[in-house]
Amino acid sequence: MLSDLLFRLRALLRSKAVEAELDEELRCHIDLQADEYMNSGLPREEAYRRARLLFGGLDKTKEQCRDARGLRLFESLARDVRYGYRMLRKSPAFTAVSLLTLAIGIGANSAIFSAVNALLINPYRFPESHRIVRVDARHISGKNQGAGYRDYLDWRQQNNVFEEMAIVPWTGTYTLTGQGEPQRVVGGETTHGFLRVLGIQPMLGRFFTEEEDRPGAPSLAVLSYAAWQTRFGGSPDVLGRQLMLNSVSYTIIGVLPRGFAFPGVQTCEFFTALCENSSNNRFQHQYDVLARLKRGASVERAQAEMTTIARRLEQEYPETNKGWDIILTPIHSAITQETKTEVLILFSTVIFVLLLACANLAGLQLARASSRAREMAIRASLGASRGRIVCQMLTESLLVAVSGGILGLAFAQWLMEALRLAAPEELALDATMHLDSAVLLFSVAASILTGILFGLAPALYAAGSDLNSVIKGDAGFGSSAPAHVRLRSFLVAGQVALSLVLLVGAGLMVKDLLVVLRLQTGLRTDHVLTFALAPPQAKYASPQRQAAFYHDLMERLRSAPGFDAAALVDTLPMTGGMTGGGFQVEGRPKAADWVDTLVQYNGSTPGFFRTLGIPLLRGRDFDDRDEASSAPVAIINDALARQFFPNEDPVGRKYRDDYDGKWRTIVGIVGSYKSQQPMRPPMPAVFRPLAQTGLRWEWVTARTNGDPEKLAGLVRAIVRAIDPDVPVLQLRTMRQVVSDSLSQSSLMTRYLVGFASFALLLAAIGIYGIAAYSVRQRLREIGIRAALGASYGSLLGSVLGKGVRLSIIGVIVGIPTALAVSGMLASVLYGISPLDTAVFVAVPAILILVALAASYLPARQAARVDPMVALRYE
Amino acid sequence: MTSNRIDLPQGTLDLLILKTLALGPQHGWAISERIQQVSSDALRVQQGSLYPALHRLERRGWISARWGASENNRRARYYELTRAGRRQLEAEESAWKRLTAAVAQVLETT
Numbered sequence: 014m015l016s017d018l019l020f021r022l023r024a025l026l027r028s029k030a031v032e033a034e035l036d037e038e039l040r041c042h043i044d045l046q047a048d049e050y051m052n053s054g055l056p057r058e059e060a061y062r063r064a065r066l067l068f069g070g071l072d073k074t075k076e077q078c079r080d081a082r083g084l085r086l087f088e089s090l091a092r093d094v095r096y097g098y099r100m101l102r103k104s105p106a107f108t109a110v111s112l113l114t115l116a117i118g119i120g121a122n123s124a125i126f127s128a129v130n131a132l133l134i135n136p137y138r139f140p141e142s143h144r145i146v147r148v149d150a151r152h153i154s155g156k157n158q159g160a161g162y163r164d165y166l167d168w169r170q171q172n173n174v175f176e177e178m179a180i181v182p183w184t185g186t187y188t189l190t191g192q193g194e195p196q197r198v199v200g201g202e203t204t205h206g207f208l209r210v211l212g213i214q215p216m217l218g219r220f221f222t223e224e225e226d227r228p229g230a231p232s233l234a235v236l237s238y239a240a241w242q243t244r245f246g247g248s249p250d251v252l253g254r255q256l257m258l259n260s261v262s263y264t265i266i267g268v269l270p271r272g273f274a275f276p277g278v279q280t281c282e283f284f285t286a287l288c289e290n291s292s293n294n295r296f297q298h299q300y301d302v303l304a305r306l307k308r309g310a311s312v313e314r315a316q317a318e319m320t321t322i323a324r325r326l327e328q329e330y331p332e333t334n335k336g337w338d339i340i341l342t343p344i345h346s347a348i349t350q351e352t353k354t355e356v357l358i359l360f361s362t363v364i365f366v367l368l369l370a371c372a373n374l375a376g377l378q379l380a381r382a383s384s385r386a387r388e389m390a391i392r393a394s395l396g397a398s399r400g401r402i403v404c405q406m407l408t409e410s411l412l413v414a415v416s417g418g419i420l421g422l423a424f425a426q427w428l429m430e431a432l433r434l435a436a437p438e439e440l441a442l443d444a445t446m447h448l449d450s451a452v453l454l455f456s457v458a459a460s461i462l463t464g465i466l467f468g469l470a471p472a473l474y475a476a477g478s479d480l481n482s483v484i485k486g487d488a489g490f491g492s493s494a495p496a497h498v499r500l501r502s503f504l505v506a507g508q509v510a511l512s513l514v515l516l517v518g519a520g521l522m523v524k525d526l527l528v529v530l531r532l533q534t535g536l537r538t539d540h541v542l543t544f545a546l547a548p549p550q551a552k553y554a555s556p557q558r559q560a561a562f563y564h565d566l567m568e569r570l571r572s573a574p575g576f577d578a579a580a581l582v583d584t585l586p587m588t589g590g591m592t593g594g595g596f597q598v599e600g601r602p603k604a605a606d607w608v609d610t611l612v613q614y615n616g617s618t619p620g621f622f623r624t625l626g627i628p629l630l631r632g633r634d635f636d637d638r639d640e641a642s643s644a645p646v647a648i649i650n651d652a653l654a655r656q657f658f659p660n661e662d663p664v665g666r667k668y669r670d671d672y673d674g675k676w677r678t679i680v681g682i683v684g685s686y687k688s689q690q691p692m693r694p695p696m697p698a699v700f701r702p703l704a705q706t707g708l709r710w711e712w713v714t715a716r717t718n719g720d721p722e723k724l725a726g727l728v729r730a731i732v733r734a735i736d737p738d739v740p741v742l743q744l745r746t747m748r749q750v751v752s753d754s755l756s757q758s759s760l761m762t763r764y765l766v767g768f769a770s771f772a773l774l775l776a777a778i779g780i781y782g783i784a785a786y787s788v789r790q791r792l793r794e795i796g797i798r799a800a801l802g803a804s805y806g807s808l809l810g811s812v813l814g815k816g817v818r819l820s821i822i823g824v825i826v827g828i829p830t831a832l833a834v835s836g837m838l839a840s841v842l843y844g845i846s847p848l849d850t851a852v853f854v855a856v857p858a859i860l861i862l863v864a865l866a867a868s869y870l871p872a873r874q875a876a877r878v879d880p881m882v883a884l885r886y887e
Numbered sequence: 888m889t890s891n892r893i894d895l896p897q898g899t900l901d902l903l904i905l906k907t908l909a910l911g912p913q914h915g916w917a918i919s920e921r922i923q924q925v926s927s928d929a930l931r932v933q934q935g936s937l938y939p940a941l942h943r944l945e946r947r948g949w950i951s952a953r954w955g956a957s958e959n960n961r962r963a964r965y966y967e968l969t970r971a972g973r974r975q976l977e978a979e980e981s982a983w984k985r986l987t988a989a990v991a992q993v994l995e996t997t
C-alpha cells in the first residue's frame with residue numbers, strides 16, 4: 014500500500030507536473046497513431062483527425078485518469094470549497110446574516126447562559142467535587158440536626174473512607190479595630206482540613222495545621238482575597254501582620270485564592286481556627302461537617318461505614334448520641350436543590366433562543382434555494398451526478414456553518430470576558446464564570462446541523478425536478494407561479510409564527526425572573542439611616558444597662574432636629590441575615606418537622622414599621638405597654654397570616670415558637686418585606702418586642718426629613734455624647750443597604766435583559782431576511798405592474814400590505830402553539846401568570862412591526878426601480 | 888470500425904495489459920496495438936479506457952513507469968511489469984483459466 018500512498022501523494026503535491034505529464038502522454042499516443050496513418054498514405058491533417066476520432070473523448074479520458082489516480086475526493090473537495098467561497102461572496106447579505114445568526118446563536122447564548130449560571134448556582138467548582146460530601150448528624154425524630162465538635166473528632170479519627178474531614182465555617186460577626194473606624198466584619202471559624210476537603214490551595218501563605226486547631230494555640234487568621242485587597246491593598250507582605258478582632262490580636266498566615274466561594278461564607282473576610290472549647294460537650298449539635306472521599310471509595314461504602322461509627326458512638330455515649338444517625342449527601346445535590354427551578358428556567362430559555370437561531374438559518378437557506386435551484390439544474394443537465402451536486406451544496410453549507418461556528422466561539426469568549434468585567438468585584442465571580450462547555454458544544458452542534466440540513470434543500474429540489482422548467486425559470490421559487498408564491502408566503506408567515514412561539518417562551522421566562530428580582534422590597538428606602546451598635550460587653554453586661562443605653566439613644570434621636578422617627582430591629586432587612594424556626598398555633602398540633610412551619614424571627618421596638626414605611630394592616634404596633642413584665646405579644650406579617658390563618662383573623666390568637674417557647678398573643682399584622690435575597694419572595698415572619706426579649710446588639714433605623722447622608726455626622730455625635738466607647742458601625746442609608754444587596758441581582762437583571770434582547774434580535778434578523786428576500790423575488794411582477802402604470806404609492810402599499818398580512822397570519826398561527834408552550838411553563842413560573850398580557854401583547858406587536866420594517870426597505874427599492882430593469886431581473 | 892469488437896470487462900483489460908507487458912516494457916500505444924494484433928483484431932481496446940487502466944495499475948504498484956524515447960524519437964511513457972505485478976499476473980492468469988474451464992464445462996453438458 015505504500016506505493017499507493019506515494020503515488021497519491023505525488024499526484025497531490027505535484028499536481029501541475031502530473032497533469033502536464035498526462036497531457037503529454039496522451040498527445041504522444043495520438044501522434045503515434047497519426048504517424049501510423051501517415052505511413053499508410055494519409056495526409057497529415059486527415060491522419061490526425063482520424064487518430065483523434067479513434068481515441069475518443071480526450072477530456073473524458075483525462076477525467077478518468079484523474080479518477081484512477083484516486084485523488085478525486087481531495088481535488089473535488091478543494092474545488093467545491095473554492096467554488097462555495099465564491100458563491101458566498103456573491104451573496105454577501107445572505108452570508109453576513111447567516112454568520113451573524115450563528116455567531117449570536119452560539120456566542121451570546123453560551124456566554125450569557127454561563128454567566129447567569131454562575132450567578133444562580135454559583136457552581137462551586139472544586140477539583141473532583143464529586144468526591145466531596147456533607148456529613149450530617151441527624152436525630153431519628155427529625156427534630157434536630159448538627160454535629161458536635163467531639164463527634165467531628167471521633168468521626169475523623171475512626172473512619173477509613175475519607176481523605177479529609179472538616180467543619181464548615183461557623184460564621185459570626187466580629188468588631189474589627191485598629192483600621193480606622195471600628196467596623197463589623199463577618200468571619201468564619203473552621204478546622205484545619207477545610208481547604209484540603211475542597212481541594213484548594215491558599216494563594217499566599219498557608220492554612221492552619223492540625224495543632225493550631227487545639228485550644229491554647231496562637232490566634233491565627235487566613236484572609237479572603239477581597240479582604241486582602243481592600244484592607245491591605247493587596248500587598249505581598251501581609252503575612253505576619255496583625256488583625257485586631259474583638260480585642261484579640263490575630264496573626265495573618267495566609268490568603269485565600271481569588272474567587273473562592275462556598276455557600277454561606279461569601280461574605281467572610283477571614284477564617285480562624287475552630288477549636289474545641291469547654292462548652293463544646295457532646296450535647297451540642299451545631300456544626301455541619303464536610304468530607305472528601307478517598308479515591309475509589311463510593312458514597313454507599315462511606316455511608317455504611319459512617320452508620321457503623323454512629324452505632325458505635327451510640328453505644329459509647331448513650332445519653333448524648335442515642336438516636337443520632339449520620340447521613341451523607343454529595344455536595345452538588347446539596348447546593349443546587351434550592352436553585353433548581355431557576356436553572357431549569359434558564360436552560361429552557363437557552364434552548365428557545367437556540368431554536369430561534371436554527372429557524373433563522375433554515376429560513377435563510379430555504380429562501381436562497383430558489384436561485385440555487387436553477388444553478389443546480391444547469392449543472393445537472395451538464396452531466397453532474399446527483400451525488401456531486403449534493404456534495405457541493407453540503408460543502409458550501411459546511412463552510413458557512415464552520416465559519417459561523419468559529420465566529421460564535423470567538424464571540425462567546427469575548428462576551429464572557431465582557432460579562433466577567435462587568436460583574437462587581439465583591440461578588441467574586443471570576444473563577445466561577447467561565448464558558449459552560451456543554452452549552453457551547455450543544456449550540457455549535459445544533460447550529461451546524463441545521464445549516465447543513467437546510468443547505469441540502471436546493472440540491473435535492475433541483476435533482477428531483479423537471480430540469481427544463483427549472484432552467485427556464487418557470488419552476489423554482491423565483492417564479493410567479495401560484496404554488497411558489499404560496500410557498501414564499503408560507504415561509505414568511507412560518508418564520509413569524511415560529512418567532513412568536515419562541516419569543517413568547519423566552520419573554521415569559523425572562524419576565525418571570527425579572528419580576529421575582531424586582532426592586533419592590535416592601536419598604537420605603539428613601540430618607541432612612543441605619544447603623545449598628547456594639548456596646549462593649551464589659552460595660553454593658555446587664556440587660557438593664559443595655560436597655561438604658563438604647564432608651565437614651567432613642568430619646569435623643571427622636572428629639573434631634575432632622576429626625577422624624579427612630580427604632581431598633583435585630584435583623585436589618587436586605588442584609589441576608591436570618592434567624593428562624595418553627596411556629597405553632599394554639600389549638601393546633603405541633604408540626605412533625607419544624608421546617609414545615611419555618612418562619613423568620615425578628616425583634617423590634619415600637620415605631621420600627623413606621624420608620625421603614627412598612628404598612629400596618631391590622632391591629633397595632635408595639636408600644637410602651639409591652640415591657641418585660643407584661644403579657645407576651647407579637648406582630649406577624651401578612652405572608653405568615655396568609656399561610657397560617659387563611660380563613661380567620663389572627664389578631665388575638667396565641668402561638669408559640671422555638672425562640673423561647675412562650676405563648677404569645679398576636680396583636681397586629683404588617684406588610685411583608687424581603688428580608689434576605691431580592692431573588693426570594695418575602696418569608697412569613699414574626700416580630701417580638703425587644704423590650705420583652707432583651708436588647709443586645711441591634712440595628713438602629715432612623716427616618717430623616719432631610720438628606721440622610723448629611724445627618725450621618727449628627728448620628729455619631731449623638732452616640733458619642735451618650736458614651737464615647739460605643740462605636741457606630743456600618744452607618745449607611747437604607748438605599749445603600751438595598752443597593753448593596755441588590756448588586757448581585759441587578760447584575761442578573763442586566764444579563765437577562767441582554768439575553769432577551771439577543772433573542773429579539775435573532776427573531777428580527779430572521780424575519781427581515783426572509784421577508785426581504787421574498788420581496789426581491791417579486792421584482793419581476795412588480796416591474797410588470799410598474800410598466801402597466803401602477804403608481805409608486807400603490808406598489809409600495811401592495812408590498813407592505815402583503816408583509817403585514819403575512820405577519821398577522823403568522824401571529825394567528827403561532828398563538829395556539831405559544832399558548833401551549835406557556836401552559837407547559839406554568840409549573841415553572843412563579844412570579845407571573847402564563848397568560849401574562851404584557852408578553853402576549855408586546856411580542857406579536859413587535860413581530861408585526863419588524864415584518865413591516867423588513868418589507869419596507871426592499872419594497873421601496875423595488876417600487877422605485879426602472880420597470881425595464883425589473884423585467885430583465887433574474 | 889465496429890462489428891466484432893468485444894467490450895472488455897475491466898478486470899480482463901488489466902490481465903491483458905499485464906500479459907502484454909510480461910514480454911517487455913512498452914508504451915501505451917504499443918500496448919493497445921499489440922493486444923489488437925495478437926487477438927487477430929477481435930479485441931480492440933477502447934483507447935479511452937486503456938490509460939485509466941494503466942494509471943490504476945501503476946497506482947497499485949503492479950507496473951512502473953518512466954519516460955523514454957519512442958521509435959520515432961518522441962517522448963513516450965514506458966510501462967514495465969514489477970515483481971509484484973508478475974505475481975499478480977500469474978494469479979490472475981490461473982484464475983481466468985479456471986473460470987473459462989468451468990464455464991466451458993457448463994456450456995458443454997447442457
